[in-house]
Amino acid sequence: MNNGEYLHWQSVPTRWKDNDVYGHVNNAVHYSLMDTAINEWMIRTAGFDPLSSDPIALCVESHCVYKAEVAFPDTVELGLRVGKLGRSSVRWEVGLYRGSDEALIAEGYFVHVFVGREDRRPAEIVDPVRAEMQKLLIA
Structure with missing residues (x-):
């Protein structure tokens, strides 16, 4: 999938355990999927190692707006960009x-x-992480 709004795409299958009692993927799973897509990109593309890199990245804010349901078995296509x-x-x-x-x-x-x-004091984002992030930066 590539609709042009996002610069990196990742496909993740839903799992049996993702469905809740209402028969759709629970809202907490959406946050987990976003966190997974971001961290996989940082590890695989930017060379970030969460076990040894210094500095480290901590989530200080997150937000999600739900538009439609998804349920197992289906796949979630995640588009990623830097705002x-x-x-x-x-x-x-x-x-x-x-x-x-x-x-x-x-x-x-x-x-x-x-x-x-x-x-745990703020630190500059180091290269090559910053250089890779700039490739996902939207205008």
Whole structure:
């Protein structure tokens, strides 16, 4: 899927356990999917190692607006972009689309602040992480 609004795409299958008593993927799963897409991109594309990198990225804010349902078995297509890139923070924007019909199911964002692993004080986003983030930055 590529609708042009997002610069990186990841496909994630729903799991049997994702459905709740109402028969659709529970809202908490949407946050988990967004967090997974962001961190997988940071690890695989930007070379970020959550076990040894310094600084580390902590989520300080998150938000999600639900637009439609999705249920197992289906796939969620996650579009990722950077909405704002600061000295020590980044706002990730994520669109979640139902794989079976490409309907928008949710839009959300995560704000990461990079901090020193030991002192937890704000720290500059280092290259190559910043350089890769700039490739996802929207105008």
